[in-house]
Amino acid sequence: MSRIGKRPIPLPKNVTLTLDGQQVTVKGPKGQLSRVFPPEVNVVQEGEAIVVKRRDDSRPAKERHGLCRTLLANMVEGVSQGFTKKLEIQGVGYRAQLQGKTLVLSMGYSHPVEIVPPEGITLEIEDNQGKKVQQGTIVLVSGIDKELVGNTSARIRAVRPPEPYKGKGIRYMGEFVRRKVGKTGKK
Structure with missing residues (x-):
């Protein structure tokens, strides 16, 4: 039995879970996330907790058990609290600025690099004191989908x-x- 997979996921008071076959939808104060889970696992709501169970002890079911539990826990955390990643820019003349929703990076290239965030991701810029500014060296990437926040940060x-x-x-x-x-140097 997967140690991660068998742990129940506590469901906060302000989060609702909708099960429709293998489609799981989680709604919360920050938004709504939906995902289709593989047929090897079942998602069951037991009172104030969500439990992910596998159908049998086949190898694919064992492989996906812990993964599906973690994905569902990230969905619940995302719609209730959200996820944030901070990026720091270091270097003389390197900076970021926001033009509308687009992030414009001056990184020493011959041209500024523009990054348009995907739907559901917000980009903010902070200064060293933590105040929100239009131009600075600390970029905050936030959203409700952990995977999307991580991918945008990596981009x-x-x-x-x-x-x-x-x-x-x-x-x-x-x-x-x-x-x-x-x-x-030469000696």
């Missing part, structure tokens, strides 16, 4: 990943970048 980071010599680039807040020693 932004991929514009200029941190390099190991000076550490310049876009990194996740708190990410450690292993530094390398540069070339030594």
Whole structure:
């Protein structure tokens, strides 16, 4: 039995769950998420908790049991609290600014890089004190879908990943970048 899969998911008071065969819809104060689960698992609501059970002990059912439980837990957390990722821009002249909903990154290229967020994702820029500004070096990616927040953050980071010599680039807040020693001069 999957240790993760057998743990029940507590359902907050302000979240409702709708089961329609393998289609599961979760509604909360932040929005609504829906997902179709594979036929190897069953989602059952037991009182104030959600339990993910597998149909049999076949290998595909065992593989998907913990995954489906985690996906459902992320859906419940997303519609009740939401997810946020912070990205930090380091480097002289590197900055981000918002033009409407579009994020415009000045990352040392010959052109500014524009990133349009997908539906359901909001982008904000903070300064070092945590105040919301139009132009700065800290980008907040937030939304209710954890997968979409992570993918959008990865797309932004991929514009200029941190390099190991000076550490310049876009990194996740708190990410450690292993530094390398540069070339030594002639002796």
